[in-house]
Amino acid sequence: MPQEFKIYKPEQDGRRKILESEHEEVKAKYKSLKSLRGVAKIYGVDKRTIQFIVYPDRLEKLKEHNKQIKHYKKYYNTEARKLTMRKWRSKKRLAGLALIKTEPRKYKDLNYIKI
Numbered sequence: 001m002p003q004e005f006k007i008y009k010p011e012q013d014g015r016r017k018i019l020e021s022e023h024e025e026v027k028a029k030y031k032s033l034k035s036l037r038g039v040a041k042i043y044g045v046d047k048r049t050i051q052f053i054v055y056p057d058r059l060e061k062l063k064e065h066n067k068q069i070k071h072y073k074k075y076y077n078t079e080a081r082k083l084t085m086r087k088w089r090s091k092k093r094l095a096g097l098a099l100i101k102t103e104p105r106k107y108k109d110l111n112y113i114k115i
Contacts (some may be wrong), residue, residue: 017050023053030054 010019018026029039030050040047052059 016044018049018053026050026053 036047040050
């Protein structure tokens with residue numbers, strides 16, 4: 001049975017703090033205050049949000065930059081990380097700080113638990 005979804009208006013979307021209808025007001029406040037931080041404080045958002053409203057070209061530039069650097073990809077080289085973690089874990093084992101997975105934990109003395 002297909003599920004029905006409600007179509008919400010932007011005014012009903014709780015994730016948005018500044019609606020598109022308020023963008024002109026934000027731009028006017030920025031022109032009068034000349035402070036991104038001041039306008040952001042009024043609306044209770046980050047100054048970067050106000051910056052993207054006042055200067056939409058910066059948002060487009062950031063989106064393009066993220067596409068070029070493949071921002072959605074992994075942040076680190078998995079092979080290099082795997083080798084680093086192996087070295088780190090072996091170092092911990094040698095120092096006696098790591099538990100070996102083959103040995104089960106034994107809790108014989110439970111006197112420290114007081115009910």
